[in-house]
Amino acid sequence: AAGVIQSPRHLIKEKRETATLKCYPIPRHDTVYWYQQGPGQDPQFLISFYEKMQSDKGSIPDRFSAQQFSDYHSELNMSSLELGDSALYFCASSLAGRGETQYFGPGTRLLVL
Amino acid sequence: QKEVEQNSGPLSVPEGAIASLNCTYSDRGSQSFFWYRQYSGKSPELIMFIYSNGDKEDGRFTAQLNKASQYVSLLIRDSQPSDSATYLCAVTPSGGYQKVTFGTGTKLQVIP
Numbered sequence: 233a234a235g236v237i238q239s240p241r242h243l244i245k246e247k248r249e250t251a252t253l254k255c256y257p258i259p260r261h262d263t264v265y266w267y268q269q270g271p272g273q274d275p276q277f278l279i280s281f282y283e284k285m286q287s288d289k290g291s292i293p294d295r296f297s298a299q300q301f302s303d304y305h306s307e308l309n310m311s312s313l314e315l316g317d318s319a320l321y322f323c324a325s326s327l328a329g330r331g332e333t334q335y336f337g338p339g340t341r342l343l344v345l
Numbered sequence: 346q347k348e349v350e351q352n353s354g355p356l357s358v359p360e361g362a363i364a365s366l367n368c369t370y371s372d373r374g375s376q377s378f379f380w381y382r383q384y385s386g387k388s389p390e391l392i393m394f395i396y397s398n399g400d401k402e403d404g405r406f407t408a409q410l411n412k413a414s415q416y417v418s419l420l421i422r423d424s425q426p427s428d429s430a431t432y433l434c435a436v437t438p439s440g441g442y443q444k445v446t447f448g449t450g451t452k453l454q455v456i457p
Contacts, residue, residue: 274448276447277445290444322388333379333391333394334379335391336391337388338387
């Protein structure tokens with residue numbers, strides 16, 4: 233079965249640079265979630281989109297923005313990167329109306345130097 | 346107090362034993378409960394979800410929910426070394442597209 237696709241899988245950036253992470257949900261899933269997971273920590277919810285509209289917002293810094301496109305893929309844009317942004321970034325998708333079971337992508341490992 | 350609490354472990358059990366993982370949550374309105382397994386450096390993998398009070402079994406896994414006590418658990422029977430991972434309890438307040446709140450996870454070690 234098709235899973236959530238994330239790209240890139242690994243990313244190295246310098247401080248103050250920008251990064252764009254992409255997420256392609258499971259086909260027919262209409263809801264996308266973004267999470268940040270630091271070393272030894274649980275995933276922290278950043279933001280979610282349902283039918284291309286922001287549906288919920290968590291601890292996403294103002295330097296970050298995200299959107300969901302007409303094909304339901306989502307992009308997380310990160311600007312003015314800081315060392316503390318180094319983490320695993322997961323995207324998850326679900327089908328609204330079928331409960332909130334979220335299926336996670338493989339993640340993007342971001343390293344800010 | 347965190348919204349979702351788990352004992353961080355590590356919880357060590359011998360191969361073939363039953364591993365019992367526990368989770369408590371603070372929001373009485375929570376309606377959906379999930380257990381994810383996460384290997385180091387990998388993404389969380391859904392193991393079980395449960396919505397109603399009682400037990401739900403799937404193979405070697407049994408999820409137990411007690412909404413009155415705000416408690417959810419995961420039992421793993423016949424534990425295998427491959428079950429060694431961090432188990433994340435996750436809770437969502439209602440249906441639709443609400444965010445999921447994770448516990449900090451319990452690290453399980455199955456000793457051969």
